[in-house]
Amino acid sequence: MKALTGIAVGVLTAAALTVAALPASAKDWKTVVIGTEGGYAPWNLTAADGSLDGFEVELVKDLCARMKVECKLITHDWDSMIPSLNAGKFDVIMDALSISDERKQVIGFTDPYAATPASFAVLKDSELAKQLPMNGEEVKLTGDATHDKDVVEKLRPLLKGKAIGIQAATIYSKFIYDNFKDIADIREYKTAAEHDLDVVTGRIDAAFDDATYFLSAFESPENKDLTLAGPKIGGPVWGEGEAFGVRQSDTDLKAMFDVAIAAALADGTVKKLSLKWFKVDVSP
Amino acid sequence: MPDFPFIFDTMGKLLAALPTTLELFILSISVGGVLACFITWARISPYKLLSLPARGYIFVFRGSPLLIQMFLVYYGLGQFAVVRHSIFWPVLREPFVCAVLGLALCTAGYTAEILRGGLIAVPAQQIEAARACGMSGLLLLRRVIAPIAIRQALPAYSTEIILMMKSTALASLVTVWEVTGVAQRIISQTYRAMDVFLCAAAIYLVLNFVLVKLTGGLEYYLTPHLRARPTSLSAGLRPLPPPAAGDASHG
Numbered sequence: 001m002k003a004l005t006g007i008a009v010g011v012l013t014a015a016a017l018t019v020a021a022l023p024a025s026a027k028d029w030k031t032v033v034i035g036t037e038g039g040y041a042p043w044n045l046t047a048a049d050g051s052l053d054g055f056e057v058e059l060v061k062d063l064c065a066r067m068k069v070e071c072k073l074i075t076h077d078w079d080s081m082i083p084s085l086n087a088g089k090f091d092v093i094m095d096a097l098s099i100s101d102e103r104k105q106v107i108g109f110t111d112p113y114a115a116t117p118a119s120f121a122v123l124k125d126s127e128l129a130k131q132l133p134m135n136g137e138e139v140k141l142t143g144d145a146t147h148d149k150d151v152v153e154k155l156r157p158l159l160k161g162k163a164i165g166i167q168a169a170t171i172y173s174k175f176i177y178d179n180f181k182d183i184a185d186i187r188e189y190k191t192a193a194e195h196d197l198d199v200v201t202g203r204i205d206a207a208f209d210d211a212t213y214f215l216s217a218f219e220s221p222e223n224k225d226l227t228l229a230g231p232k233i234g235g236p237v238w239g240e241g242e243a244f245g246v247r248q249s250d251t252d253l254k255a256m257f258d259v260a261i262a263a264a265l266a267d268g269t270v271k272k273l274s275l276k277w278f279k280v281d282v283s284p
Numbered sequence: 285m286p287d288f289p290f291i292f293d294t295m296g297k298l299l300a301a302l303p304t305t306l307e308l309f310i311l312s313i314s315v316g317g318v319l320a321c322f323i324t325w326a327r328i329s330p331y332k333l334l335s336l337p338a339r340g341y342i343f344v345f346r347g348s349p350l351l352i353q354m355f356l357v358y359y360g361l362g363q364f365a366v367v368r369h370s371i372f373w374p375v376l377r378e379p380f381v382c383a384v385l386g387l388a389l390c391t392a393g394y395t396a397e398i399l400r401g402g403l404i405a406v407p408a409q410q411i412e413a414a415r416a417c418g419m420s421g422l423l424l425l426r427r428v429i430a431p432i433a434i435r436q437a438l439p440a441y442s443t444e445i446i447l448m449m450k451s452t453a454l455a456s457l458v459t460v461w462e463v464t465g466v467a468q469r470i471i472s473q474t475y476r477a478m479d480v481f482l483c484a485a486a487i488y489l490v491l492n493f494v495l496v497k498l499t500g501g502l503e504y505y506l507t508p509h510l511r512a513r514p515t516s517l518s519a520g521l522r523p524l525p526p527p528a529a530g531d532a533s534h535g
Contacts, residue, residue, distance in 0.1 A: 079468060079471075080477070083475055083477045102473065106475045168472065169468075169469065169472030169473070187459040188459060188461065189459060194359065197363075198459075201362035201368060202368065202377070203362065
């Protein structure tokens with residue numbers, strides 16, 4: 001029985017190795033398949049005619065031209081983006097993916113092409129809109145409890161007893177859970193648009209997400225009553241920034257992207273696209 | 285080699301969400317069941333004023349995806365200021381209530397049709413016989429129609445409640461984190477889809493195994509007339525008791 005299992009495991013491992021080795025052995029990248037959500041405006045969005053558009057979509061077109069490869073964009077659910085990358089459904093994740101230690105254990109990252117702050121979205125006529133401290137200020141947090149204490153302690157009294165919405169499986173959910181779990185009702189949503197809807201209806205008092213996402217979401221008429229409140233939180237707490245996710249075995253692909261990103265940062269392409277889509281410069 | 289500490293840890297987290305799944309299931313099945321009785325009653329009514337709305341209800345809730353119904357109940361109703369300012373809002377703003385409501389409204393549509401199937405399978409002769417014995421109204425329903433209709437409907441209904449147990453997984457879309465939702469959350473933190481989903485599947489298998497056994501037991505209890513009598517097996521070779529006594533007693 002043991003021997004049999006051994007053989008079975010051996011065969012499976014060999015099969016897995018072959019599969020894993022295939023993309024790596026194809027040194028010559030002619031076509032790169034890029035997985036994106038197509039629903040995280042303004043990073044990536046699906047236009048009315050069904051085509052993909054957004055900051056990342058324009059950026060990746062520029063990068064692919066620099067790398068002289070053909071890029072094919074496909075849409076995929078955010079939830080299962082990382083397992084699907086490792087399963088080989090596409091070669092690159094492009095979805096405002098923040099670099100984090102947990103993620104580094106399972107996938108590789110290119111160099112970051114953006115680093116954006118996060119903030120709270122609330123109803124314009126709510127108490128929180130008027131009372132959240134440090135409104136509009138840019139603060140840098142590190143994720144270290146003692147360093148961040150000042151800012152967190154100022155926010156806590158006002159968030160006490162409030163319902164806060166976050167998008168599940170984002171880097172922001174950890175921050176909110178770590179600092180406000182004991183005093184606030186935290187609700188997790190599958191998409192960012194859904195927590196916006198619930199702030200509008202008053203089911204929750206605030207949503208916490210990427211500030212650039214909110215600024216673009218506020219442009220739609222449904223969200224006309226929403227506004228940012230409290231500090232714009234940036235810094236190492238969100239990791240090194242947003243980068244493309246690649247399989248750990250595809251070091252050659254990462255190297256190609258790193259060179260192209262460095263060039264796009266150097267000649268101002270990232271800044272230009274950032275100002276166009278975010279109204280602020282998000283270059284790292 | 286499976287990573288047992290991880291699997292135990294995952295199982296613990298998933299089991300912590302089990303009460304939510306069970307509450308969703310029990311409440312939606314109960315509310316849906318009561319609603320279904322009214323809909324069935326309206327659906328078989330000879331009056332168009334009753335039967336047409338019931339047909340419409342079944343058509344809508346059986347014909348559209350539960351996922352969309354759930355979204356409409358949760359995000360859709362909240363869009364209307366009228367609803368937000370009504371007396372129902374304190375209840376409707378709760379995600380759990382909306383999840384139960386979505387599940388119950390949907391299962392009521394299916395259950396109503398299953399009950400109707402059971403009802404029309406009650407042989408007319410049996411009702412006539414009961415009426416001839418002087419039964420009518422609720423007594424007729426309780427003693428004759430309901431037992432026959434329920435046992436006819438039971439196999440289909442057991443499938444429906446098993447489907448509902450699995451449908452509770454949709455509640456995580458409206459921020460009610462039940463077993464499947466928690467499984468997805470763990471996967472998004474650990475990226476280990478296989479181990480976590482297998483644990484979740486095992487929980488549903490056990491739950492549905494219990495459901496199958498319960499409905500199976502109920503079916504057995506309701507169908508004594510279909511079972512071979514234990515005496516007739518052992519008494520197969522013995523001469524039958526004289527039939528005259530039995531006949532006389534009904535005289």
